[in-house]
Amino acid sequence: MTSNVWVRPARMWSGIILFAFVTTHLLNHAVGVFGISAMQVVQEWRWALWKAPLGATVLYGAALVHITLTTYRLIRRQTWRMPDDEVLQIIFGLSIPFLVLGHIAETRIAGSFYGVDEAYHAVLFRLWPDVAWWQSTLLIVAWSHGVIGLHHILRHRHWYPRWRVTLVVLAVLIPFLSLAGFVAAGREAHAMAPPQAISQEQRAGIDDARMMMKGGLATFGAGVLALLAFAYIRRRAAATVTLTYRGYGPVKVPLGTSVLEASRMHHIPHPSACGGRGRCSTCRVHVLSGASDLPEPFGVEGRLLDRIGASANVRLACQIRPTHDVGLRILMPVLGEQRAREEDEQQIQEWALEQEATVLCLDLRAFNMLTRASQPYEIAVLINRFSSEMTQAVENRGGRVDQMHGHGLLAVFDTPAGGASARNALHAARDMARVIDLLNVEIAGALPIPIRAGVGVHTGPVVLTRIGADVASSSLRAFGGTITIAARLEAATKDMLADFVVSEETARISKLDFSGLKTRDIMVDGSDMAVSAYMISDQELLAQVLGGTKTVTETKSQTAMAAARG
Ligand code: FES
The missing domain is CATH 3.10.20.30 (Beta-grasp domain)
Incomplete structure (x- = not known):
């Protein structure tokens, strides 16, 4: 049976809330490098968020939901074969309750039930240095558990590869700064006047609470083990x-x-x-x-x-x-x-990875007329030459030819993603137009009409996958709506009397100046969706856009071109 629809989102969102709590906690520790007083100021804000009735309800509710649903998922597992990072995530997740128990007893329970000072100065004085290693282990384990979970949630978002390096830096930097703040503040706490000592009654109460929590945890652990054993036996005996x-x-x-x-x-x-x-x-x-x-x-x-x-x-x-x-x-x-x-996730991702890319679609105009009026040998030579020149133009700008057919090609620019890819694609479009001009000069007289091409460019998510019988012979191919739209924009070049049609999305991402150029809404075949795109009449105008020296308006260029074409 398919799993309940609400279980996965509930587990994910409760995990995100807990991760937010851990992050604010670690950032608060990190402020320790500026001194305990700074830490305490931030602690007030943090408490205002997580100790307020609403914040506390959300936090404890999330903890309850997350523990319940992850335990449920664990018990329902039919196999323990799983990727390494998932194994690590489970081990870290199971370790957290054991590691955090003492911390909760010494801070939240001591403060809320026995009137012990919970402010940073007092807590650090008690923790440093005897239980510093325990605290540090807790910090790293809880953080790593959350980071792996977040990675699983985000890794298939099309923007994730672009942000991956930044997120890895943050994933390392935050616990590092937190540990640094903890060490600095722990030392400072011992250089200051000691806080009020915990009385014998308070200590006895805290220890009792700790024992009760340990008992509860042991019972819970034993219950989970019993359920796992029961599920295993039932599976063995089941139909x-x-x-x-x-x-x-x-x-x-x-x-x-x-x-x-x-x-x-x-x-x-x-x-x-x-x-x-x-x-x-x-x-x-x-x-x-x-x-x-x-x-x-x-x-x-x-x-x-x-x-x-x-x-x-x-x-x-x-x-x-x-x-x-x-x-x-x-x-x-x-x-x-x-x-x-x-x-191995990296390897598998190569087989179907969604990411953002700029797609360029080029098609030769009047190709049928060209083939009818030329000898097959001439066409074969032209296509070979055209293919190799266009491939070079794409690869020179960091793109990859995804599909090549006799009268056109589809190229994908995805490294680096974002603005640079969009600009590279537009530069490649201009290079291609230049090469076509040179080809026309070179083969003038051999063909009945000069060759011309229309280019459509669009940016959006594509799914990259390998096609082929084995690793050596396979090639990377892109799929998705972005390709359909780029092809539609290319087709629109004929109606719009423009050599290039560039989607507003590509223009926006490229951060180039398209102001003053006219846009049109172009319907995408097979859907009721329209894509807004800029008309760029010729390569001179495209060069001006790329060079940031645009002086000609689209209207004038198109008017001139329409007149020239009769
Ligand atoms: S959707 Fe089934 S493994 Fe990803």
């Missing part, structure tokens, strides 16, 4: 279903096992770039028999299948748990040397 994989034969798995878990249990290579979270679609399978016995896709699975326009009987292996025998075929390949490293 089984048979999954018959095309190319791998039948495997028997306990009822309730997802298809992806079944593949992992039986060492069947099965891509799962998002680790089974229903975000990447690389695990999809074609259900060859028994599809009608599966529940209809809904929730995470339904949305993702809709988004990729999956055909009937294509399902996400990580989301379906067959209750009857099924036959299926894994759709995405895990190739050659990858099989040994199928859990």
Whole structure:
């Protein structure tokens, strides 16, 4: 059965709230490098947020929801084969309650129930240096658990690769500064007058509370272990279903096992770039028999299948748990040397990664007329020459030719992502126009008409994947709506009497000055969506945009061009 739709978002959002709490806590520690008094000022703000009735309810509610749902997920696991980072995340997550228990007793419980001073000076005096290593371990473990979780949530967002380095720097810097602040403030606390000592009654009360918490935690841990053992025994005794994989034969798995878990249990290579979270679609399978016995896709699975326009009987292996025998075929390949490293996220991501890119689509005008009026040999020479010149123009600007056909090409600029890619694509468009001019001079007389091209450029998310039988012969290809739009903009060049049509999105990201140029809304085929785009009549005007020296308006250029074309 597909998992409940609310479980995953609830687990994710409760985790994000806890991560926000940990982040503010660590940043507060980091202020310790400026002294305890600065720390205490920030602590007041932090308490105003997390100790207020609303903040405290949200925080404790999130802790309860997160612990409950992660435990539930743990117990429901059908296999313990999983990527290394997931193993680490689970180990860190399970360690947190044991590490944090003493800290809660000495701060929140001591302060709220026994009137012990909870201000930084007093707490640091008690912690430093005897339990400093324990505190530091807690800090690193809790932070790492959150960072891995956040990475899993964000890694398939198209903007994530652009921000990856910044986020890694923050992920290292924040705990480092926090530890530095903790050490500096701990030393300062001992150089100051000691705070009021904890009385014997207070100590006894805190120790009692700590013992109670330990008892509760031990009971909870024992309960979880018992449930895990029970789930394991039940799985062993439960009825089984048979999954018959095309190319791998039948495997028997306990009822309730997802298809992806079944593949992992039986060492069947099965891509799962998002680790089974229903975000990447690389695990999809074609259900060859028994599809009608599966529940209809809904929730995470339904949305993702809709988004990729999956055909009937294509399902996400990580989301379906067959209750009857099924036959299926894994759709995405895990190739050659990858099989040994199928859990290696970096490797798998290369097989289907969504990221932002600028796509350039170029098409030769009047190609049919050209082929009808020329000898096949002349056309063959022209196409070869054209292909190699255009490829060079794209690669010189850091792009990659994604598709090349006789009369045009599609190029993707995704390194570096963002503004630089958009500018590189526009520079490449101008270079191509120059090369076409040179070709026209070179082969003048050999062709009945000069060659001309229209170029459409658009920026947005594309899905990159490898196509091919093995690593050596495979090539990277881009898919997605951004390509459709770039092709539509190229087609619009003919109607708009413009050599280049550049989407407003590309213009915005490129940070070049397009002001004064006219825009048009261009309908995208097969949808009711319109894309606003700039008309750039010729390469001179494009050069002015690229050089920031634009003086000609689009209207004048187009008028001149329309007149010249008769
Ligand atoms: S593994 Fe990513 S959607 Fe199934």
